[in-house]
Amino acid sequence: MSVNKNVKIYTKEGDNGTTSLMKTRNVPKNDDRIQLLGTIDELTSNLGLLKASGISVEIREQFERIQKNLMTIMAGIADPYNKDYRFGEEVVAVLEEEIDRLEEGFPRDKKFVLPGKSRISAQTDIARTVARRAERWMVAVDRKFTVDKNAKRYLNRLADYLYVTARYMDFLEGGMDETTTQMKPAAKSDKGAVTMTDHDVIQAVLEKLGQGLGRISLESAKKLIGKVEEECVRKGLSAVIAVCGPDGNPVAIHVMDNAFLASFDIAMKKAYTSVAVKMSTRELGKLALPGQTFYGIDKADNGRMIIFGGGVPLSIEGRIIGGLGVSGGTSEQDAEVADFGQSVLESIL
Template structure:
């Protein structure tokens, strides 16, 4: 089994790509070492980043930086057939990404402090390392012959990493705002559902008393969680579970339970659905989805009489609030 350590560099000497031995603090080694650092920082950014577009660009940059490091690690004046040289097209590709991101992110105002997100901070770290590599390569160009596109590529790369960090921060803000709006709206509709469920329960009880059938009335939210449970005196014990599950079913499939019953008959698309969801699916009438201005907010379940009586009470209650 090969070992990671070779001991050949224990005296502070390493090899360039062509085999030439130099000190590890050699400017050429320092330069491609900075490129390696930048790639590592990008790996950190990739692991934190949740923006698909940025992750894809990051991986592409890392792959290119391997080639850039190899190009710098060549000996003076060497042009190895194994090394892919950086071209003007590589620079233009970075500019294309910059332009695309600039179209998405908001205009920058004032000085930027890094650290709004872990991934943006890592992109900024990579950018600062690339800037160092850019300075090193300018000095190195005074000592050996280098591809003239390399400084331009690194300069443009630092610009790209800057806007990538800003886009990551912007996407994070959008996500936070979206979640807050959703939380606020969910709270609003939850409160609205409870209010509506209480009104439905009262209307259902009034009609149940009118036809002299004690009922159990249940309401659930969009996730099937119980919001209201109302049991009239002398209602059947079995109706407790049935009422709750009718409400759950109506919310789960977003249709009245008697409609689901029709679709679950032998030969129909939902045949056997009553055996799913741990047996909670009810396929006879008395369960109805609830809406507020066409927005789905939960389910209502009524049980206590015949299927027809349950449906009559539920529909009368719903109509009374429409």
């Protein structure tokens, strides 16, 4: 491969504050078209950062398609009379279909969300805000020079897509929305004695579990593992039993005699997956089949997601305090033991 060393990256032509479009020279660098092109370039770079951040193959491929579409939009801004750079309505429709598909895959709260539940979703929210800025610049350019109508529609849908994608990533990470919970005042009996509200009862249960912040304690995890081990012995299984907190971090891991070496890593991943997606890994496996909502999720998060039975979220009164992972038998056997673990959770009090 030969390299022309006489061609330099800098040309000095922009030193006077002007630049060129495809067929227009000496355009001021603060021209609305240049502002728009620069913002779309910034958006494309943000998507590039996301592609390199360990996201699922499916979303990475979608981001790459979006980058290519954005480059077409940039070419259309620089050369607005070239029909090769104009979009058909089907390009917008594809993005709308992807938005609808993602929204069907998780429960999305209809309220304001504070970005920052996870690093990857926060970066996606940054890309979303850049997309909105690009859309505003496009409106300004359209008023002066006109732009492709489908390019305008695409940028509008793109911001919506990035918002839903960020919330989807929060869901996969197990992030919960920021909410303000107002405690109900304690009720009084006829004799004036203070009685416990439902909220107080839940808090008392959590405190007894050792959960000041709603997470399973090491002591409670050990008791649960003991119960689960008894069930494994009854079924003739030699398993690894893992308990993690609601954040997916390990709390306790127990290796039974003669358990498979590979079961250690698998059990921990099952526990992690169950809290990440807020469902059992057996249920997730059904949703991860080709054509289903979570198809390809096992490739996400650097391979930490497990899509076969044996992992369940541990919950008290609908509140997830951790996850349980069991690995040692068949997928169905592991799932049965994990379900047993959830069923006896309250009995360890």
